[in-house]
Amino acid sequence: MSLVITRVAGLATIQDLGRPGRMHEGLPRGGALVPALLARANRAAGNPDDTAAIEIFGQLAVRAEQDITVGTDAGSQRLRAGEELELGSEPSRVAYLAMRGGTNTPIILGSRSAHLSAGLGDPLRAGDAIAVGDAAMAETPILPFVAPEMIRVVRGPDRQAFSRKAIEALESGPYCILPASDRVGTRLSGPVLERTAALDVSRPMVRGAIEIPTDGQPIVLGAEHPTTGGYPVVAVIVSDDLDAFHAIRIGGSVTFIAS
Amino acid sequence: MADPFTPLGDRAIRFPRPESSTPRALVRALRTWHGVIDVVISRDDVAVYFAETPVVEPAQLAALPNLPDDAEVPRDIVLRATYDGPDLEEVAQAAGVTTDEVIAIHSGTTYLVETMGFAPGFAYLTGGDPRLALPRRPTPRTRVPGGSLAVAAGYTAVYPFDSPGGWHLIGRVAERMYSSSGAFLQLGDRVRFER
Numbered sequence: 001m002s003l004v005i006t007r008v009a010g011l012a013t014i015q016d017l018g019r020p021g022r023m024h025e026g027l028p029r030g031g032a033l034v035p036a037l038l039a040r041a042n043r044a045a046g047n048p049d050d051t052a053a054i055e056i057f058g059q060l061a062v063r064a065e066q067d068i069t070v071g072t073d074a075g076s077q078r079l080r081a082g083e084e085l086e087l088g089s090e091p092s093r094v095a096y097l098a099m100r101g102g103t104n105t106p107i108i109l110g111s112r113s114a115h116l117s118a119g120l121g122d123p124l125r126a127g128d129a130i131a132v133g134d135a136a137m138a139e140t141p142i143l144p145f146v147a148p149e150m151i152r153v154v155r156g157p158d159r160q161a162f163s164r165k166a167i168e169a170l171e172s173g174p175y176c177i178l179p180a181s182d183r184v185g186t187r188l189s190g191p192v193l194e195r196t197a198a199l200d201v202s203r204p205m206v207r208g209a210i211e212i213p214t215d216g217q218p219i220v221l222g223a224e225h226p227t228t229g230g231y232p233v234v235a236v237i238v239s240d241d242l243d244a245f246h247a248i249r250i251g252g253s254v255t256f257i258a259s
Numbered sequence: 260m261a262d263p264f265t266p267l268g269d270r271a272i273r274f275p276r277p278e279s280s281t282p283r284a285l286v287r288a289l290r291t292w293h294g295v296i297d298v299v300i301s302r303d304d305v306a307v308y309f310a311e312t313p314v315v316e317p318a319q320l321a322a323l324p325n326l327p328d329d330a331e332v333p334r335d336i337v338l339r340a341t342y343d344g345p346d347l348e349e350v351a352q353a354a355g356v357t358t359d360e361v362i363a364i365h366s367g368t369t370y371l372v373e374t375m376g377f378a379p380g381f382a383y384l385t386g387g388d389p390r391l392a393l394p395r396r397p398t399p400r401t402r403v404p405g406g407s408l409a410v411a412a413g414y415t416a417v418y419p420f421d422s423p424g425g426w427h428l429i430g431r432v433a434e435r436m437y438s439s440s441g442a443f444l445q446l447g448d449r450v451r452f453e454r
Contacts, residue, residue: 023297023308024286025442026419027379108439118379118437119420157265157273202376204299204306206271228301228376236268259269 001132003062003070003099005124006084010058011182012124013114014105015096017050022109023227028207030115033094033183033223036243037073040142041096045071048138052105052112053098054124057182059088060097068132069100073145092247093177102133117184117224147244152259153210153235158199161232162212166193170210170234173255175218177248184226185219186246188254192216193234202228208237208245210256222246263320271308272315276300280326282374283447288326292319300374300446302383333371333447338417340366340408340452344428346396350410354390364388365429365452370415372448380419380437382444387415399425406431408452 005012015038018031032038032055039049046069047053053071054060064079071077072087073095079085089095105112105121114121124130155167175190193216205211209221211231220237221229237245238259248254264274277285282300289298289307292315297308305323307313342362351358370384392413400423403409407418409426418424419436432452436443444450 020296022441023299024375024446025379026375026377026381027437027442029297109441115379117420119435120439154266154268157267201302203304204267204273204301204376206267206306206308208268226377227299228374233267236266236271239268239270 001066001068002129003068004065005060005126005128005130006063007059007061007126008124010056010089012054012056012058012060013116014052014103014121014124014130015055015113016052016111018113018223019109019111019115026227027115027118028223028225028227030118030223031111031113032096034092034243034246036145037092037094037247038096040073040145041071041098043071043138043140043142044076045069045098045100046076046137046139047071047098047100047102047135049140051098051102051135052133053096053103054130056087056089056095056097057093059086061086062097065129071098071100072096075142089249091249093181093249094247099130099132102135104131104133115224145247147247148241150255150257151241151245152238153256154238154259155235156233158232158234161195161197161199162234163194163196166195167234169193170218171256171258174253177250177252177254179250181250183222183224185222188218188220190217193218195232197232199230199232202230205229205233206236208239208242209233210235210237220245263317264315267306269312270310271306272313273304273306274320276303276305277324279324281328281447283445284326284328285323286446287329288323299376301376302374329447333449334445336444336448336450337453338450339433340430340454342366342430342454344408344430346427347429350391350393350427350429353393356390361391361429362454364391365410365415366454368451370450372444372446372450375442375444375446378419378422380442380444381416382436382448384415384450385413387413389413393427395425396427399423403428406433408432
């Protein structure tokens with residue numbers, strides 16, 4: 001059984017929860033940009049939360065080769081053989097399409113996730129057939145995905161590189177999510193953060209770090225972030241708010257608040 | 260007294276790297292801490308990533324200097340290099356030697372994988388000849404081809420993938436630095452370049 005990709009506008013990849021445990025060799029965890037939305041699609045499809053599914057930035061159309069149950073943010077859906085389904089990431093940054101049973105795509109270093117910046121996996125293209133996997137049936141209630149109005153941050157660690165005013169500017173917002181955003185980082189436009197010092201050396205990074213390049217416009221590190229970087233980090237998004245932040249659509253806005 | 264570590268968000272901490280322990284011994288020791296998922300060692304810092312809120316006792320941090328190195332002998336890795344990079348001539352001029360001498364100096368040195376970061380499989384190699392320790396290029400290239408062999412700031416490295424980069428390109432390496440079996444180089448490896 002399989003789904004055939006008939007059209008991709010943007011980026012579509014297979015994602016599960018990625019590859020923890022390899023940051024010391026330069027590989028961040030990767031995986032779904034918004035694990036909570038992946039889990040919702042999986043629960044709708046009757047899969048365990050960490051099952052691999054298709055992650056979509058933009059638009060995707062698929063055709064069922066045989067009768068198949070799929071899950072999306074809208075719930076569960078039965079596709080008849082030959083039936084097409086179109087799915088877009090709006091009104092979020094990304095959407096997930098889960099097949100009952102998951103995908104039978106290769107497991108590399110413990111995960112089926114495409115990690116394009118590490119050369120692992122490929123973007124999905126029209127004509128690709130995604131075979132259904134054999135993930136066990138799971139019946140888990142689908143939880144609502146509630147986005148808070150403000151995204152909480154932990155200030156620092158590079159406070160010495162910013163004035164008090166710059167830290168307040170970050171929390172004054174709002175910031176707009178720019179189209180140049182991708183799985184590596186989310187680019188923001190809003191109040192400029194003046195740096196009082198530059199780092200002279202690369203330091204360890206983390207998903208959710210808000211780094212400030214020379215133009216003063218924040219970049220928030222995403223699923224495929226570099227494990228080290230040379231821009232100072234003004235604050236880091238609280239882990240429980242990362243999904244809500246990464247779910248904000250391109251062109252949407254975000255306001256940060258100190259936790 | 261200064262805090263022994265700085266929060267890096269709510270699931271990670273960062274602290275100064277203890278110089279007296281090897282990077283691989285640090286990674287091994289830190290991964291035994293309760294709840295630790297990942298460790299990153301950079302030139303001056305260590306970051307430890309936890310599944311939940313980090314709980315770290317002062318005694319755990321106090322035990323990190325002077326760790327015994329891993330029992331296994333470090334691996335000796337030979338990378339096959341072609342010295343034909345676009346910056347070879349410039350590096351020779353800056354070092355006050357000929358391009359042939361740059362190649363002889365660079366391939367006559369044994370390096371050490373001291374830290375990894377920037378990109379998957381990107382190893383910062385130390386131990387290079389000080390004559391080739393040039394600062395980074397004033398303007399980074401927007402695209403450095405994957406496999407490029409480069410020097411800057413006292414390091415040598417191979418770019419694993421096409422990426423922006425500000426180092427001086429002196430050649431190419433045949434081996435893939437990251438693949439489906441993980442990183443080609445590991446912390447603690449001794450590395451030579453063979454023409």
